[in-house]
Amino acid sequence: MNVPRRLLADRGFTALSFVSVALISLVLVVVLVPMIYRGATAVVFRGTAAFRQMQFEMHDRGDPETVQAELAEVAKARAPAYDLLDRFGRGIDTEHLEDEARQVYQDVGKDLERQGIRGDERLEARRLARALRDALVEAFESSESDAAHERLAFVLSHENDDRIRGTSGERFFRMARDYGDLLKTVDLGRRDEYAQALAEVQDALTRLFGPRPGGDRSPLAMYRYGATRMDMAERALDDFLFAERWVNAASREALVRQRIPREEQFAGTPLAAIFPMVRENVEAMLRPRLTFYWQYLLDDSVPGHFFGGVGPEILGTLVITVLVLPVVIRASEEAIRAVPPAYKEAALALGAGRLRCFLTVQLPAALPGILTGVILSMSRAAGETAPILFTGAVSVGPALSVFDFGETSSGWFDWLFEPTRALSYGSYDLAVGDRVAAMVPHQQYGMVATLIVLVLFLNAAAIVIRWRISKRLRGQ
Amino acid sequence: MTDNAERTLDDAPESAETLRPRPGETPEVPLFRQGTAVARPRARAARRSRTQSPGEPVIRAHRFSLYYGSKVGVRDITLDIYPRSVTAIIGPSGCGKSTFLRSINRMNDLIPGTRAEGRLEVAGVNVYDKRVNLVNLRQQVGMVFQKPNPFPKSIYDNVAYGPRLQGTRSYGKLNVVVEDSLRAAALWDEVKDDLSKSALGLSGGQQQRLCLARALATRPQVLLMDEPCSALDPIATRKIEDLIDKLRDRYTIVIVTHNMQQAARVSDRTAFVCLGELIEYDLTETLFTNPSCKQTEDYITGRFG
Numbered sequence: 001m002n003v004p005r006r007l008l009a010d011r012g013f014t015a016l017s018f019v020s021v022a023l024i025s026l027v028l029v030v031v032l033v034p035m036i037y038r039g040a041t042a043v044v045f046r047g048t049a050a051f052r053q054m055q056f057e058m059h060d061r062g063d064p065e066t067v068q069a070e071l072a073e074v075a076k077a078r079a080p081a082y083d084l085l086d087r088f089g090r091g092i093d094t095e096h097l098e099d100e101a102r103q104v105y106q107d108v109g110k111d112l113e114r115q116g117i118r119g120d121e122r123l124e125a126r127r128l129a130r131a132l133r134d135a136l137v138e139a140f141e142s143s144e145s146d147a148a149h150e151r152l153a154f155v156l157s158h159e160n161d162d163r164i165r166g167t168s169g170e171r172f173f174r175m176a177r178d179y180g181d182l183l184k185t186v187d188l189g190r191r192d193e194y195a196q197a198l199a200e201v202q203d204a205l206t207r208l209f210g211p212r213p214g215g216d217r218s219p220l221a222m223y224r225y226g227a228t229r230m231d232m233a234e235r236a237l238d239d240f241l242f243a244e245r246w247v248n249a250a251s252r253e254a255l256v257r258q259r260i261p262r263e264e265q266f267a268g269t270p271l272a273a274i275f276p277m278v279r280e281n282v283e284a285m286l287r288p289r290l291t292f293y294w295q296y297l298l299d300d301s302v303p304g305h306f307f308g309g310v311g312p313e314i315l316g317t318l319v320i321t322v323l324v325l326p327v328v329i330r331a332s333e334e335a336i337r338a339v340p341p342a343y344k345e346a347a348l349a350l351g352a353g354r355l356r357c358f359l360t361v362q363l364p365a366a367l368p369g370i371l372t373g374v375i376l377s378m379s380r381a382a383g384e385t386a387p388i389l390f391t392g393a394v395s396v397g398p399a400l401s402v403f404d405f406g407e408t409s410s411g412w413f414d415w416l417f418e419p420t421r422a423l424s425y426g427s428y429d430l431a432v433g434d435r436v437a438a439m440v441p442h443q444q445y446g447m448v449a450t451l452i453v454l455v456l457f458l459n460a461a462a463i464v465i466r467w468r469i470s471k472r473l474r475g476q
Numbered sequence: 477m478t479d480n481a482e483r484t485l486d487d488a489p490e491s492a493e494t495l496r497p498r499p500g501e502t503p504e505v506p507l508f509r510q511g512t513a514v515a516r517p518r519a520r521a522a523r524r525s526r527t528q529s530p531g532e533p534v535i536r537a538h539r540f541s542l543y544y545g546s547k548v549g550v551r552d553i554t555l556d557i558y559p560r561s562v563t564a565i566i567g568p569s570g571c572g573k574s575t576f577l578r579s580i581n582r583m584n585d586l587i588p589g590t591r592a593e594g595r596l597e598v599a600g601v602n603v604y605d606k607r608v609n610l611v612n613l614r615q616q617v618g619m620v621f622q623k624p625n626p627f628p629k630s631i632y633d634n635v636a637y638g639p640r641l642q643g644t645r646s647y648g649k650l651n652v653v654v655e656d657s658l659r660a661a662a663l664w665d666e667v668k669d670d671l672s673k674s675a676l677g678l679s680g681g682q683q684q685r686l687c688l689a690r691a692l693a694t695r696p697q698v699l700l701m702d703e704p705c706s707a708l709d710p711i712a713t714r715k716i717e718d719l720i721d722k723l724r725d726r727y728t729i730v731i732v733t734h735n736m737q738q739a740a741r742v743s744d745r746t747a748f749v750c751l752g753e754l755i756e757y758d759l760t761e762t763l764f765t766n767p768s769c770k771q772t773e774d775y776i777t778g779r780f781g
């Protein structure tokens with residue numbers, strides 16, 4: 001190859017490598033920036049009352065009285081919303097009304113027995129109660145307003161009947177009146193539609209506020225609390241305020257997503273008032289507060305079971321350290337040996353002791369070489385996934401027998417050794433928004449982001465230091 | 477050295493040779509007393525006559541021998557080196573000149589298996605005594621090596637290395653010492669604006685003067701020079717020689733050299749060493765003009781060695 005052509009090829013090659021370096025940097029930025037952003041928001045965010053409740057209940061952090069007081073405040077703020085929901089729910093979800101009617105019928109039987117009424121009189125009373133019950137249930141089940149009103153009118157016509165006066169049967173009339181009131185506001189023809197929308201609303205509200213106080217609490221921490229962070233709360237609030245429908249705008253076209261304000265969806269019903277109420281009082285209902293949360297580093301991850309213990313990570317790191325140690329030592333040895341003996345001589349002649357001489361003259365002069373060895377070893381260690389696979393690569397599963405202390409375990413350090421995820425896999429999951437990752441109550445993106453930033457920072461610092469030292473050693 | 481070079485140096489400004497008293501320093505006790513403003517061959521001859529009556533010797537060797545394992549480094553050396561004078565040691569390669577020089581501040585200890593016999597005293601203390609504090613000794617007996625060996629640090633840090641070892645931390649004091657040492661080594665004007673630059677960026681001659689400044693910064697009594705000019709060009713050599721001349725009435729200087737002209741130019745006394753033994757030790761003038769040994773005469777006239 002002649003010289004100009006070789007020159008051209010050389011330049012081309014240089015340009016190519018620069019372009020590839022630029023591309024890699026770009027890709028790194030594209031991948032890392034969102035992850036680092038999410039990591040940062042995992043550490044600094046607006047924590048809601050639910051976050052503090054979770055911190056207190058799961059990690060015993062915070063003052064119990066303050067937390068309780070706050071929860072009471074929040075419950076007070078939320079109470080009107082729950083009231084509205086319950087009142088409307090009674091009209092839509094009538095199964096419990098039917099159950100109540102049946103319960104009243106049984107109570108009537110017991111009351112009659114207690115009052116000592118026997119014979120025909122008792123039979124008559126029971127017959128009437130049964131008729132009232134059936135009429136009520138029919139009214140509840142009916143999706144036609146007229147039929148329902150007719151059944152209710154039948155019930156109310158027996159209001160002054162002596163046969164069930166003084167028994168629980170009087171509750172039938174109250175139920176009938178309440179339901180009659182409800183019927184004025186609810187379009188029974190759209191009951192099914194309402195029932196579906198109501199389920200959505202209730203679901204969104206659960207994600208926003210958590211399960212109803214006093215209700216059943218899930219054993220899984222991720223279902224036990226409402227939105228712990230304001231960004232999650234805003235998403236849940238959006239689901240609460242807007243319904244999403246896929247509508248066929250034009251025939252033979254793709255379906256189009258539509259956002260319908262639920263206020264419109266429930267227009268004319270008493271429930272419509274709940275949406276502006278929650279929207280305007282969301283601060284009082286959630287009490288968000290700017291939170292700096294670093295304790296994720298210490299958190300026991302059992303409830304989320306997403307990140308696992310710190311132990312396998314540390315052990316894996318140690319194993320890899322031992323693996324690359326020979327390379328580092330060898331490189332350092334060579335670098336120190338390559339320092340001209342004249343430096344040592346000069347330092348000793350000035351009265352330095354051996355250690356002093358090593359620390360102030362030989363080591364600084366050898367540092368670039370040592371750092372080169374360290375950087376190379378770090379790259380190598382990054383590729384050494386086998387030890388990581390051995391020490392921990394799954395987030396859910398049985399612990400390795402090495403870490404399984406079984407019956408002899410005293411418990412307190414178990415969380416340290418539970419299975420953990422390999423960083424590479426974990427960060428991938430985080431980057432693509434894994435379902436579990438999104439639902440873990442204390443999103444621990446921070447941990448991954450911390451590690452990545454740490455590794456990048458170490459590398460960058462080593463490169464900068466090496467560059468500066470070698471520049472100084474070259475005498476520039 | 478060419479006439480041209482001589483003239484250039486003669487015409488050089490002498491600003492570095494006057495030491496201004498600095499604030500915060502007692503002016504009557506300057507750190508480094510400078511030599512007379514002009515030190516030229518004529519002045520040297522005059523000085524040489526003045527050093528005819530030496531004081532108490534600073535370095536005394538009495539039947540001093542040093543062995544590398546079973547090999548003889550120097551044997552049975554007995555000589556006195558007088559304060560505030562320049563003593564040259566000449567001799568063929570491998571004869572033990574450097575070995576003797578490096579014994580004075582015990583730099584030979586770096587070589588494993590060395591063994592000393594006899595006495596070698598610096599200021600009345602036998603340096604091969606086990607109780608001798610090497611750090612103190614080496615701070616009193618500074619050394620300049622054959623090849624310039626500045627540390628890969630800044631010029632400032634190079635000069636400040638010794639004072640820092642002695643525990644000086646305050647930059648106020650360090651600044652004074654660094655400036656005085658660099659002035660004493662006639663390097664200040666050349667580097668005063670580049671004190672934070674790497675010493676390795678200096679030229680060979682500048683580096684050697686920096687090493688000299690570094691050695692001076694610990695305020696030694698004795699300055700050992702192991703062929704300080706052998707890696708330098710004639711102009712740089714001339715500068716070093718001028719410096720030696722300026723430092724001679726402040727320090728006791730022992731210089732090892734291959735260059736007999738240099739020994740004749742700079743030294744008051746000269747020792748001729750051959751095969752590890754001291755052959756002759758006398759005033760330089762006497763040794764070079766009227767040697768008492770046949771061997772010395774042969775060496776200095778170039779018939780052997």
